[in-house]
């Protein structure tokens with residue numbers, strides 16, 4: 229660590245200071261030690277992450293449709309991730325949301341407003357405290373806000389309000405359709421997740437992650453390996469690579485074309501499917517040259533929904549593999565103890581005797 233560094237003021241007592249400001253400091257030549265994170269750097273490039281064409285999922289040709297629906301189920305089972313193309317969300321809207329979020333991270337005053345807020349919009353660094361009050365420092369800043377059923381948004385930049393609303397709404401209907409189809413791939417009727425269990429997109433959180441350039445990208449991490457809570461996560465980005473996913477014990481970097489959405493199965497869908505669909509670990513790495521931005525929507529379920537494996541799947545599999553839990557309780561457990569390498573799914577898994 230360079231001795232002349234300005235103190236990164238990201239002590240646990242002031243954990244919300246911005247990584248972007250630190251990264252922009254002219255004399256930053258190395259990663260401050262508290263950000264250092266040794267991780268397995270081996271990673272393969274993957275062009276084999278399944279690609280799902282949304283227009284074919286809703287095609288009027290039944291043979292074509294059922295073939296792609298099967299591919300969707302296979303992708304969720306084998307990878308837990310897929311690249312969604314032809315999703316119908318206008319390219320201009322996707323570009324606009326990326327542009328407005330890029331602007332947001334360049335507005336120090338606006339960001340500061342949400343650093344101290346206990347309200348629904350929150351700006352912070354990716355640094356977190358675990359239960360022993362040790363900080364885990366990730367090389368990123370982020371903003372998150374609930375966008376459904378209540379809608380909250382930062383005041384600036386101008387237009388973000390309308391664009392975010394439209395993007396969230398469009399994504400919600402795509403997520404709803406995917407979940408309906410995934411019900412059928414599990415042998416449940418199409419509306420099952422939606423109507424019977426109130427599990428679908430009755431809740432939505434928006435997050436934008438900003439990963440500033442880093443002088444020593446291999447000595448830190450942007451986002452620690454984790455699985456996502458909720459049902460389906462949608463991720464778009466500003467064209468800079470960085471997301472890596474775990475598949476069969478190896479890390480793969482993702483390479484999703486512009487105007488596609490990376491979709492992943494999240495914990496509550498793994499639980500609901502009794503383990504058929506996998507909520508897989510992923511992480512984000514940083515780079516030396518360019519700021520990376522990722523924009524994430526966490527879709528459903530409602531906070532008061534009790535998530536458990538579907539009873540038909542329990543019958544089929546002979547036993548439940550997860551304990552039922554209210555979504556909000558699950559989120560609390562998840563927040564409580566952040567430990568590197570830990571998955572909160574472990575707290576609801578029923579082990580084989």
Ligand SMILES: O=C(O)CCC(=O)C(=O)O
Nearest residue numbers: 437451470471512522524
């Ligand atoms: O930025 C990325 O690529 C990953 C972000 C992510 O996994 C998350 O916000 O849950």
Ligand SMILES: [Fe+2]
Nearest residue numbers: 454455456510
């Ligand atoms: Fe994630």
